[in-house]
Amino acid sequence: MTGYIIRRLGQAIVVTIGVTMLTFMLLHLLPGSLARDVLGPRATQPEIAQFVHQNGLDKPIYTQYWLFLEKLIHGNLGYSYQFNRTVNSLLASDLPRDLVLGGASLILSLVIAIPVGVAQAVRRNGALDYAATGVSFLLYSMPQYAIALLLIQFLSISFHVFPAEAPQAASVTGMLSHPSALVLPVASLTLVTYAQFSRYMRSSAIDTLAQDYIRTARAKGLPERLVLWRHLLRNSLIAVVTLVGLSIPYIITGTLIIEQVFNFPGTGLEYFQAALRNDYEVMLGITVLVGVITVMGNLLADIGYAILDPRIRY
Amino acid sequence: MSGGTVYFTEGPDAAPNYIFPMYSPQVCSTANNNQLEYMMYRPLYWYGNNYRPTIDYNYSIGQQPVFSDGNQTVTIKLNSWKWSDGETVTSRDLVFWMNVMKASPATEWCGYVPGYFPDNVKSYSAPDPHTFVLHFNKAYNPTWVTYSELSQLTPIPLAWDRTSLSQAAPTSDNGHLPDTTKAGAAAIYKFLDTEAKKLGSWTSSPLWRVVDGPFKLQNFTTTGEVTLVPNPDYSGSPKASISSLVELPFTSEAAIYNQMRAGGPSAITIVNLPSQYAPQVPTLVSEGYVDNKAASYSFNYFPLNFNNPKVGPIFRQPYFRQALQHLIDQAGWINAFLYHTAIPTYGPIPSAPPSSLVAAVPTGQNPFPFSVSAATQLLTANGWKVVPGGTSTCEKPGTGAGDCGAGISAGEALAFNIDYESGVVAVQDEMNDLAAQARKAGITINLTTHPFATVIGTAVACQPTQPTCKWQAENWGAGWIYGPSYLPTGEQLFYPGAVANYGSYSDPKATQLIQATITDPPSEEEQALVAYDHYIATQVPVVWGPTSIGTYAGDAGTLVAKNLGGYAANALGFMNPEDWYFTK
Numbered sequence: 094m095t096g097y098i099i100r101r102l103g104q105a106i107v108v109t110i111g112v113t114m115l116t117f118m119l120l121h122l123l124p125g126s127l128a129r130d131v132l133g134p135r136a137t138q139p140e141i142a143q144f145v146h147q148n149g150l151d152k153p154i155y156t157q158y159w160l161f162l163e164k165l166i167h168g169n170l171g172y173s174y175q176f177n178r179t180v181n182s183l184l185a186s187d188l189p190r191d192l193v194l195g196g197a198s199l200i201l202s203l204v205i206a207i208p209v210g211v212a213q214a215v216r217r218n219g220a221l222d223y224a225a226t227g228v229s230f231l232l233y234s235m236p237q238y239a240i241a242l243l244l245i246q247f248l249s250i251s252f253h254v255f256p257a258e259a260p261q262a263a264s265v266t267g268m269l270s271h272p273s274a275l276v277l278p279v280a281s282l283t284l285v286t287y288a289q290f291s292r293y294m295r296s297s298a299i300d301t302l303a304q305d306y307i308r309t310a311r312a313k314g315l316p317e318r319l320v321l322w323r324h325l326l327r328n329s330l331i332a333v334v335t336l337v338g339l340s341i342p343y344i345i346t347g348t349l350i351i352e353q354v355f356n357f358p359g360t361g362l363e364y365f366q367a368a369l370r371n372d373y374e375v376m377l378g379i380t381v382l383v384g385v386i387t388v389m390g391n392l393l394a395d396i397g398y399a400i401l402d403p404r405i406r407y
Numbered sequence: 408m409s410g411g412t413v414y415f416t417e418g419p420d421a422a423p424n425y426i427f428p429m430y431s432p433q434v435c436s437t438a439n440n441n442q443l444e445y446m447m448y449r450p451l452y453w454y455g456n457n458y459r460p461t462i463d464y465n466y467s468i469g470q471q472p473v474f475s476d477g478n479q480t481v482t483i484k485l486n487s488w489k490w491s492d493g494e495t496v497t498s499r500d501l502v503f504w505m506n507v508m509k510a511s512p513a514t515e516w517c518g519y520v521p522g523y524f525p526d527n528v529k530s531y532s533a534p535d536p537h538t539f540v541l542h543f544n545k546a547y548n549p550t551w552v553t554y555s556e557l558s559q560l561t562p563i564p565l566a567w568d569r570t571s572l573s574q575a576a577p578t579s580d581n582g583h584l585p586d587t588t589k590a591g592a593a594a595i596y597k598f599l600d601t602e603a604k605k606l607g608s609w610t611s612s613p614l615w616r617v618v619d620g621p622f623k624l625q626n627f628t629t630t631g632e633v634t635l636v637p638n639p640d641y642s643g644s645p646k647a648s649i650s651s652l653v654e655l656p657f658t659s660e661a662a663i664y665n666q667m668r669a670g671g672p673s674a675i676t677i678v679n680l681p682s683q684y685a686p687q688v689p690t691l692v693s694e695g696y697v698d699n700k701a702a703s704y705s706f707n708y709f710p711l712n713f714n715n716p717k718v719g720p721i722f723r724q725p726y727f728r729q730a731l732q733h734l735i736d737q738a739g740w741i742n743a744f745l746y747h748t749a750i751p752t753y754g755p756i757p758s759a760p761p762s763s764l765v766a767a768v769p770t771g772q773n774p775f776p777f778s779v780s781a782a783t784q785l786l787t788a789n790g791w792k793v794v795p796g797g798t799s800t801c802e803k804p805g806t807g808a809g810d811c812g813a814g815i816s817a818g819e820a821l822a823f824n825i826d827y828e829s830g831v832v833a834v835q836d837e838m839n840d841l842a843a844q845a846r847k848a849g850i851t852i853n854l855t856t857h858p859f860a861t862v863i864g865t866a867v868a869c870q871p872t873q874p875t876c877k878w879q880a881e882n883w884g885a886g887w888i889y890g891p892s893y894l895p896t897g898e899q900l901f902y903p904g905a906v907a908n909y910g911s912y913s914d915p916k917a918t919q920l921i922q923a924t925i926t927d928p929p930s931e932e933e934q935a936l937v938a939y940d941h942y943i944a945t946q947v948p949v950v951w952g953p954t955s956i957g958t959y960a961g962d963a964g965t966l967v968a969k970n971l972g973g974y975a976a977n978a979l980g981f982m983n984p985e986d987w988y989f990t991k
Contacts, residue, residue, distance in 0.1 A: 129874060176604045178629070186629050198913035242661070247535055257669035258662065261655075356662035358630045366420070369829065369857050 094399060101395060105388045112384030117158050120373050130371045165381065170375030180378035183363060188345065189265045191359045195344025197275065198282035203337065210294025210333075211326060213305040214302055215330065225291065229334045233288035241281040241354040248277060260359035278355040284347060286340070290333060297332035301325050324368070330401055338394025342387045355383065409648045410990040413676040413971065414655055417442070417661050419960070421859050422631025422656045426615055426624075427603035428561045429508060429596070432906050433864040435517035436960055437888065441980045442654060446635060447618040449643070451483070451501065453555075454893050455979035457472035458760050460704045462553065466643060466983070468496060468562060468619070469539075469674045472553055478546040481557070483539045488642035490564045492617045494578065496642070498533035500562035505531050507563070507599075510592030514906055515600070516559075518526040518650050518891040521904035521927075524556045531928035548932060551925050555892035566617040570594040573604075578612065589899045621647050621985035635984070642688040648973075648988040654672065656948035659830060660684070671674050671695055672968030682955065683832045685746035701976030702759040702956045706951040707886035709825070710910035715879050716871040718823040722813025722910070726789045727812075728947035732775040734844040741953050748963040749953035752886075757893045757953040757954065758937060760978040782848040786796035791821060791849070798822050799849030814844040822851035826865065829856040831961055836883065837952065859883055866909040881909070885960035888953070888980055896924040897939055901948055912948040 108283070128144040129136065136144075145151050149160055164171070170180035207370035213222040249257035259278045260268040268275065301307065302325060310320045350363035360379060409848070417423075417438060425434035428444040448804045452468035464471060467735040470484040488496035505525060513519050513526075529542045543552070566576040567585045577584055585591035603612055607613055609627045616623065619866045633654040637647035657663045660681040667675050668687075672695040680688065688698050711722040721727050735794040750758065753773050775781070786793050790811040791801030799821040801811040811819070827838045834854070842852040857865075866881035887907075892899050898921050899905050903913040920939040927935045958980050967974045973986040 126874070172721060176607075176629075178607050180609070183629070245665050245669070247667065257665035261630075261632070263630070291962065353659045354654075354661060354665075356658050356666065358656070358658055363656060370861050 095172070097259075097399075098392075098396065101392050105392055106119055108388050109381075109385050110162075112140075112388070113162065113381050114158065116380045116384070117161055118154070120193055121154060121157075123371070123373070127174075127371075127373055142378060161377075170378035170381065173367070173372050173375045175370050175372045175375075180375055183375065184360065184378065184382065186263060187358070187360045187363055189378070190263075190268060190357070191348065192359065193265055193268055194259065194275070194278055194351070194359070195282065195348055198279045198286060199340060199344060201279065202283045202286035202290055204393070205283070206290035206294055207330070207333065209287075210291045211298050211321065211329065212231055213291070213295040214298030214325075214329075215321065217299060222295075226295075229291050231288075231289040233283045233292070235285075236350075237281060237285050238350045238354055240284055241277070241351060244277045244281055245354070259351075259355040261356070278348075278351050278357060281351055281355075283325070283390070290336060293332050293336055298325060298329040301329045304328070327401055331398055334394050334397040334401065338390040338392075338397070340391035341393075342383045345386065346383055408989055408991070410479075412651045412653055413984060413987060414653050414674060414727045416675055416678045417633075417654050418859070418961075419629060419657050419660050419663065419681075420471075423633060423654075424606060424860065425600045425603050426609055428563070429511070429598075429599070431505070431515040432483075432517045432867070432909075433860075435907075436859075436863070437885075437980050440890070441982055443624075443633060445620065445981055446622040446652075446984065447615070447620045447624060447638075448561055448563065449488075449620045450558065450891075451562065452557055453981065454554075454558065455704070455790050455977040455981045456975070456983065458659050458701055458976050458978050460554075460760060460762050460889070460978045468643075469557070469560075471555060472549075474549045474552070476542075478549055478552075479543050481541050481549075481552060481742070483541075483544075483557070485537045485539065487537075488619055489640055490566070490619050491623060491638055492564065492566055492576075492578075493565070493640075494565060495536065496562050496619050497536040498539035498900050499536065499580055500564060501539045501560055502531060502533050503565070503568060503584075504561055504563050506586040506592040507596050510586075510589045511600075512594035515596070517906060518559050518640075518899060519906040520898045520902050523898060523902075524559050527556075529818050545926075547926055548924075548929055550929055550932065551896060554894040555851050555896060555898075555925075558893050559891045561800075562619065564617045567599060567614055568595065570598045572613070576617075578882075591660070595619045622652065625651065633917075637985075641985075643985075645985055647985040649984060652984045662830060667691060667966075672970065676968045676971055677974070678966050679957055679959050679962040680964055680966050681831070682731055682745045682957075682961055682963045683954075685748045686965070688963060691966055693968070695969050696853050697969055698964050699958075699974070699976055700748075700956050700964040701958055701978075702757070702954065703748070703888050703958050703976075703980040704762075704890035704978050705886055705954060705960065705980075706755055706757050707952040707954040707960060708752065708755075709827075709842050709880060709882035709886075709952065710866055710912075710949045711880050712866075712869070712876065712878050712910050713913070714869055714871045714876050714911045716724045716876065718879050719871065720812065720987045721819075721821065721823070723814070724789070724812040725946055726785050728784040728950070729775050729945075730785040730848065731845070731850070731950060732947045733778050733785070734841060734848060734850070735775075735950065735952060736777040736840060736844065737773070737951075737953050739776065740837050740840065744833045744840075744880055745953055745955075746963065748957065749955050752951040752954045754940045754951070755887075755897055755900065756940045757849070759956075760976075762978075777844075779847045782850075786821070786848065786850075790825055793849040795847050795849055797849060798851045806854070820851070821849060822853070823879045824853045825880040825882055826856060826857055826862055826878065827882040828859045830858070831884050833961060834882065834884040859885070868904070868906065868908055868911045880950075882952075886954065888960070890979060893979060894924075895936070895940075897921045898925060898945065901943060910949065914946060914948070916944065917942060917948070942980060 128141045172179050209225055213225050216222050245257045248254045255276045256274045260271040260274040262268050310324050346361045352359045352362040364379045421438050423438045423443045425439045428448045451469040452462045456463035468488050474481045508525050527544050529544045533542050568577050568586050583888045617640050622635040623638045625636045635652045664684045713719050713722050741749050783793050792802040793799045801815050801819040803810045804817045806813050828834050838854050845852045862881050863883040865878045867875055869876035901905045901912050901917055920942055923935040924939050955962050970990050972988045972990045
């Protein structure tokens with residue numbers, strides 16, 4: 094297992110370098126000029142030339158890429174000229190807040206989806222299964238913004254139960270001090286993710302229930318509770334683990350619509366606006382970060398397989 | 408009662424991004440000027456109170472200017488005001504402003520017009536700490552000088568007279584401060600401009616702490632939330648009664664509305680309601696708001712780039728601009744997209760707020776009412792083979808009557824791009840409608856969208872060979888609110904070389920009419936303005952669109968919590984939170 098993790102880490106580094114290379118090249122293909130965007134439309138040609146030289150933009154692209162990697166290795170994701178701040182500091186303020194919002198919804202959706210999916214599989218084609226399937230399809234087919242606006246309309250505007258805004262505090266502790274403000278944005282994210290997870294969980298559990306070891310366990314007289322807990326749940330989780338691994342980057346950039354509706358400026362919105370404002374280094378920094386997290390998410394999922402299924406040995 | 412926090416909504420994705428009051432066109436926005444800088448760094452004169460585009464001397468540092476020497480010299484006495492660091496606001500602070508303005512690149516001042524302020528100031532002096540004297544290169548209309556030149560003066564503190572933060576802030580003028588040389592003043596500008604863009608250090612910087620206005624900055628978050636608190640050393644009157652003013656950033660118009668509906672007046676005290684929510688005003692009023700509809704001294708338009716190497720020659724043809732104006736369905740837009748929260752615009756002189764000058768200008772009829780057929784006829788009559796639903800092409804190149812016009816070649820397509828402000832539903836609807844109507848007349852309009860700051864920053868006056876001249880039409884959705892020149896004389900917008908003449912419009916007759924509004928004797932001012940307004944209206948140097956009846960562009964009105972007293976609309980969109988108080 095240790096050898097496998099080391100090998101996968103090695104692969105992850107290679108993939109990450111590939112991601113940075115691809116992203117770096119693609120951003121360099123975008124129309125426009127960093128110097129012009131930074132210095133403004135009234136910058137003179139000598140000023141632009143000076144900026145280009147000072148920032149190494151007149152060097153060959155592979156040299157520029159190497160310089161970028163050097164900075165990256167030292168934890169420097171670049172500088173946002175639009176905000177006059179380092180990308181690190183932008184992410185340092187946005188990421189923890191996103192993690193609270195996205196992390197809470199991920200955990201909550203798993204906590205709901207896993208037992209519901211198992212219950213649906215066990216009571217397949219029963220009333221519970223039909224009802225839960227209907228709810229899942231309904232939620233899955235609804236755009237995220239529609240769910241968010243409906244929740245706001247009913248629970249904020251009509252009945253004043255929860256605030257219509259996500260917490261506005263800049264810090265995590267500040268956010269957590271307004272738990273009621275977290276309810277609607279987290280619920281909006283959770284409902285969609287739950288629908289997805291529960292469908293996978295149900296499907297996976299149905300497959301697992303048909304396996305010989307389940308039949309054997311029941312034949313041995315193992316109590317149904319233990320059959321479900323020890324054999325069904327553990328083996329059914331493998332499919333969901335993959336999904337969770339792939340969902341981790343979504344925590345960071347997948348909340349754009351929720352950020353818009355709930356007035357919660359986070360990394361997703363930051364990335365969107367950086368693209369509109371040609372703030373290349375912010376785009377590059379966030380893309381690299383998401384790439385790294387995606388690779389790490391997959392690695393964690395693979396490790397999760399081995400933990401859940403003893404037959405999987407690397 | 409004293410105390411309490413006023414929560415004010417910033418526009419969607421339009422948080423302040425500049426703090427130094429000597430601002431370039433790229434950061435010349437109400438979010439920066441009216442809603443931040445002016446409350447801390449008082450301009451010499453304060454305009455717009457009592458919903459009139461005039462000076463309120465009770466709120467101003469400067470007393471009424473005295474003209475002499477055949478209107479070539481103006482002398483201004485200053486009231487006794489203090490900076491928050493204990494220094495007195497003196498005429499030296501105005502000399503400092505002038506030194507920096509004269510030394511900084513002319514194009515970095517939002518109000519710059521070649522030949523006018525500060526070019527037309529022959530000399531300036533501070534004979535004593537409370538007297539400031541300006542000598543002009545010739546005689547000008549005193550009203551124009553008062554409203555369009557003196558309005559561009561703001562005292563700035565000696566604490567800013569340095570070129571790095573590591574230098575100690577000077578506390579007295581030893582005669583050798585950096586601003587006394589041109590190179591030194593230029594370096595100061597560069598330093599202050601750089602510091603003003605460092606949003607993360609606004610709160611901690613010793614520079615921005617020195618204020619003479621009624622408020623000072625307590626906090627500015629990275630998301631754009633501004634907290635202003637009363638300046639205890641404020642010398643003017645009245646003193647602030649509220650304990651703080653918090654300007655809230657929003658990511659979308661929907662977020663503003665949702666927060667209003669959910670939280671009510673206790674969550675948002677003052678909101679400039681996006682026009683798409685105009686039908687909800689009665690509901691909001693029933694929930695504790697008072698609706699203030701007070702159009703500011705503004706008009707809505709978007710510029711076309713006459714110097715764009717590709718489509719500039721087409722834009723330079725008056726018949727094309729008139730045809731394009733025929734495709735703007737102002738009445739339809741006002742009805743369908745703006746819910747009757749705007750009035751049609753036919754020219755550059757606003758019809759509100761009330762002003763003796765504006766009242767003299769008849770509003771007139773729309774010279775180019777919405778008509779696709781009229782647009783088509785204009786194009787056909789000028790050498791274009793109109794393809795309704797497609798893209799028309801120039802059939803008769805040349806400069807004669809009935810030809811397409813100079814610089815347009817045979818077969819050239821009638822197609823261009825409009826880049827418009829993102830996040831504002833009404834602007835998006837308007838641009839989509841314009842593109843659809845234009846299509847009927849064989850004009851292909853490609854639409855792109857960017858944030859407000861990007862759109863307004865892209866629209867710069869340029870030469871065809873410059874890389875910055877690629878833009879074709881930019882609609883930032885907010886048109887023009889008069890400032891820092893407050894007389895609607897047009898030199899800022901339509902004078903050749905003016906910084907805010909974004910499209911590089913140039914017409915000798917228009918220039919002559921503008922000059923007349925500036926130099927004609929006061930008795931002929933009204934007549935000159937009428938002549939200027941009528942000519943510009945027919946020439947369509949920019950594309951006119953409906954002007955909001957709210958204080959800021961795109962607003963359905965300003966909704967103010969019922970328990971907030973002292974609020975009054977300012978004709979120029981300035982904010983006077985020192986007047987506000989909670990009644991319970």
